Amino acid sequence: MLEAVIRQNSDNTDIQKHALQKIQDELRTCNSELHATEENKKKLLNEKMILEERISRLEKKKVDEIRTLEKDLEQERKMTKHRISELEKQLAEYKVLYKEETVLRKRNFNTIEDMKGKIRVYCRLRPLTPKERTHKENDVVTCVDEFTVQHVGRDGMIKKHFYDRVFDGSATQKDVFNDTRYLVQSTIDGYNVWIFAYGQTVSGKTFTIYGSKNDPGLTPLATSELFQILEKDRDKFNFSLKLYQNNWVDLLLPNPKPQ
Numbered sequence: 001m002l003e004a005v006i007r008q009n010s011d012n013t014d015i016q017k018h019a020l021q022k023i024q025d026e027l028r029t030c031n032s033e034l035h036a037t038e039e040n041k042k043k044l045l046n047e048k049m050i051l052e053e054r055i056s057r058l059e060k061k062k063v064d065e066i067r068t069l070e071k072d073l074e075q076e077r078k079m080t081k082h083r084i085s086e087l088e089k090q091l092a093e094y095k096v097l098y099k100e101e102t103v104l105r106k107r108n109f110n111t112i113e114d115m116k117g118k119i120r121v122y123c124r125l126r127p128l129t130p131k132e133r134t135h136k137e138n139d140v141v142t143c144v145d146e147f148t149v150q151h152v153g154r155d156g157m158i159k160k161h162f163y164d165r166v167f168d169g170s171a172t173q174k175d176v177f178n179d180t181r182y183l184v185q186s187t188i189d190g191y192n193v194w195i196f197a198y199g200q201t202v203s204g205k206t207f208t209i210y211g212s213k214n215d216p217g218l219t220p221l222a223t224s225e226l227f228q229i230l231e232k233d234r235d236k237f238n239f240s241l242k243l244y245q246n247n248w249v250d251l252l253l254p255n256p257k258p259q
């Protein structure tokens with residue numbers, strides 16, 4: 001009986017020894033895992049420190065770069081401001097010079113116009129109309145040069161006529177207008193200018209003075225020039241017009257009436 005108890009105790013001790021061995025093994029494994037984890041943690045902490053240092057270095061660099069950029073921009077802004085004020089000064093000087101030059105140009109132009117004479121006679125030869133060409137008609141008046149036309153008289157002799165300017169059949173509406181366009185400026189400067197066309201029927205008076213929608217003549221071209229000049233000098237001029245039943249009404253007059 002005692003022997004059995006002793007055997008039994010010895011068996012239990014073996015089992016406990018075995019269990020203890022197992023627990024010790026597990027503890028060793030846990031210890032080595034803990035060690036590895038701690039090593040890893042140290043490594044990660046080290047990396048974190050390196051990254052934080054890098055971030056702080058980059059942030060410092062960024063702040064330095066922003067400061068440099070701000071400095072450069074401020075300098076640039078100062079330089080641009082200085083340049084603008086210089087250019088504004090220059091512009092003001094040019095404006096004064098331009099004004100003086102414009103007055104001089106106008107005065108010279110009006111003097112030249114006066115020298116040319118108060119009355120100027122231009123001659124415009126129109127080309128044959130399609131109907132005249134169909135009837136095989138001929139030009140009886142020919143253009144000799146910019147100032148002369150000629151035709152054969154009843155006595156068979158060539159007769160020449162002289163003008164301030166002659167436009168032949170190839171002259172466009174713009175060519176004719178270009179020679180008179182500066183008179184528009186004269187009207188604005190206070191000179192009275194009157195242009196009229198004289199000639200036999202179907203000689204081209206209406207064509208020259210009014211023209212057509214696609215080929216405007218002196219009146220529409222001069223009107224457009226007039227408004228362009230007024231627009232250019234709009235700080236000097238003010239007008240308000242209305243067209244009432246084919247008559248202009250100057251709305252700036254005290255009692256506006258159709259004219």
Ligand SMILES: Nc1ncnc2c1ncn2[C@@H]1O[C@H](COP(=O)(O)OP(=O)(O)OP(=O)(O)O)[C@@H](O)[C@H]1O
Nearest residue numbers: 125126127129199200201202203204205206207208
């Ligand atoms: N320089 C030109 N180039 C081309 N065609 C022209 C020119 N001048 C006039 N004509 C044409 O000749 C024709 C007669 O012109 P317009 O009607 O202007 O003559 P007019 O002198 O006004 O005549 P009327 O005195 O009978 O009114 C029109 O068909 C017009 O288009």
